[in-house]
Amino acid sequence: MRKYIQTLGVFVIGFIIGLIFYGFLSVKASKMYLEIIRINYIIDQESSAKRAFKNKRLEEAVCNYLNVLDVLNKKTFSKKEIWSIDFPLSAIVLENIQNKISEKEKAIKIEKGIIHAKLGFIYQKMGLTEKSKEEYIKASQLMKITDFKKIQKFAEKLLIGENAL
Numbered sequence: 001m002r003k004y005i006q007t008l009g010v011f012v013i014g015f016i017i018g019l020i021f022y023g024f025l026s027v028k029a030s031k032m033y034l035e036i037i038r039i040n041y042i043i044d045q046e047s048s049a050k051r052a053f054k055n056k057r058l059e060e061a062v063c064n065y066l067n068v069l070d071v072l073n074k075k076t077f078s079k080k081e082i083w084s085i086d087f088p089l090s091a092i093v094l095e096n097i098q099n100k101i102s103e104k105e106k107a108i109k110i111e112k113g114i115i116h117a118k119l120g121f122i123y124q125k126m127g128l129t130e131k132s133k134e135e136y137i138k139a140s141q142l143m144k145i146t147d148f149k150k151i152q153k154f155a156e157k158l159l160i161g162e163n164a165l
Helices: 002-054 058-072 087-126 129-143 148-163
Strands: none
Touching (some): 002 058, 058 087, 087 148
């Protein structure tokens, strides 16, 4: 009887440890999956905007680029951070990773600036000069470029160059 209880105890403990480990992995996997969906959505919206601009459907291109900005601003696809079992261990490493996070934030700002520059160019093509100026101002602030003509030429090269795709 004692051997039976020991064997059952080992299985129960193993099951509980496996369940905790499975929960830990599922939290990590769901965060990665959500990020993959976010990136795929951005890529899909940008390629739709490129096609729309190529086919002279400027309003549709604007909508697609605005969708990209919404996702980059984290208005959509947000994930709720929860405390996890690895938090105490990872808190030690967080200080070392902080520089990499700031580099990612800089890259996202530049990407937002590029989208604003593209929007400015499309608005310019539509004849909406005020909206165009607003987008160019946002792009210059995000990309830290003060010369609007450089931004306009950059956006034009990007969009005209994307026409070939």
